Amino acid sequence: MFIKKALPALALLACCACGSKIPQKTNVLSKPPSQQKKSTTKPVTDKPEQTVFTKPEQKTRDNKTNDKPEPTNVEAERPQITYTPPASFNALPEMEYGSRSFYLNKVDSLQKAYSVSDYNKNIQTIINQITEIPGKKKNPAVTADSWYAAIDFNIRKPHFVVLHHTAQTSAEQTLFTFSLRRPGRESSSHYVVGRDGSVYQMLNDYVRSYHAGLGKWGSITDMNSCSIGIEIDNNGSEPFSDEQIKALLKLLEVLKNKYGIPQANFIGHSDVAPGRKSDPSKYFPWKRLADAGFGYWYDSYNLPTPPADFNAIMALRAIGYDTRDVSKAIGAFKLHYIQNDTSSSLTDYDKKVLYSIYRKY
Numbered sequence: 001m002f003i004k005k006a007l008p009a010l011a012l013l014a015c016c017a018c019g020s021k022i023p024q025k026t027n028v029l030s031k032p033p034s035q036q037k038k039s040t041t042k043p044v045t046d047k048p049e050q051t052v053f054t055k056p057e058q059k060t061r062d063n064k065t066n067d068k069p070e071p072t073n074v075e076a077e078r079p080q081i082t083y084t085p086p087a088s089f090n091a092l093p094e095m096e097y098g099s100r101s102f103y104l105n106k107v108d109s110l111q112k113a114y115s116v117s118d119y120n121k122n123i124q125t126i127i128n129q130i131t132e133i134p135g136k137k138k139n140p141a142v143t144a145d146s147w148y149a150a151i152d153f154n155i156r157k158p159h160f161v162v163l164h165h166t167a168q169t170s171a172e173q174t175l176f177t178f179s180l181r182r183p184g185r186e187s188s189s190h191y192v193v194g195r196d197g198s199v200y201q202m203l204n205d206y207v208r209s210y211h212a213g214l215g216k217w218g219s220i221t222d223m224n225s226c227s228i229g230i231e232i233d234n235n236g237s238e239p240f241s242d243e244q245i246k247a248l249l250k251l252l253e254v255l256k257n258k259y260g261i262p263q264a265n266f267i268g269h270s271d272v273a274p275g276r277k278s279d280p281s282k283y284f285p286w287k288r289l290a291d292a293g294f295g296y297w298y299d300s301y302n303l304p305t306p307p308a309d310f311n312a313i314m315a316l317r318a319i320g321y322d323t324r325d326v327s328k329a330i331g332a333f334k335l336h337y338i339q340n341d342t343s344s345s346l347t348d349y350d351k352k353v354l355y356s357i358y359r360k361y
């Protein structure tokens, strides 16, 4: 399930795959020395000439939206309003409330009303952040007056994939949820995978989505900053369809290859937020994913017996679980690996499974 309250945005990543152009900055050192000081003391609100955002192609059914992005402080100026259907919404043909077509029409209306415009404004904010010349805003820890540019760098990449189930009734409902302005309850994901195998991308992979929320995995306390979030359409009490898992595996393959994400780093929301989240549910086919190279599974045919001094809590911690509340950590582990028993105690069999998983990390 998606989060109800997102963490504050941290260092954000830039957009290079959404049609935007990263502005070409001028190194102050290329200017005559007399101009360098002036360059570094220009007001930070100056708008770089090159930061023109090219709006990405919109994939709604009607591409009439033509909102121009405005480079501005979105967080400060974003109006705190809730969804108000456009006038045209009332003219939509009758359809069953809550049906896929009902939500799809709502999604289209929202996308035209403000979702695409909001996306572009957020992207512009990111572009402004990442194109800010070091030294323009004085870092109190930096003592040099001039900026000396290093020249070898590229963009930071996602290093984890966190899987969710939507706890909703259709992918269209989730698209609607993520299109909606919900001040104070912001949530999003990079991808939504429908029950019929449809895959929707809602955010550029490089931006920080609000999907993981409060949680901890190993020493990481901000999973949103290092992960891609995938919402899988499922109400939480039903099996996942074969078409859906095939589509998910294809998506994971693309992400793993593109970003070099390690096998161990395909995990569930419940893994990083023990006790707070329980998705994906016990029906999720983690073994099938592990067999395909996404996450680990235990050696079911030759389950090793742990040594007498095996420390289950240390093993959970080594895998990544937050063990500050041991009962919740065990519950999260069992939801992932035992599935038909999510109690907060470890049986001898559970310990064998844990030991088997632990040895893979």
Ligand SMILES: [Zn+2]
Residues within 6 Å of the ligand: 001, 002, 003, 163, 164, 165, 211, 269, 277, 279
């Ligand atoms: Zn979730």
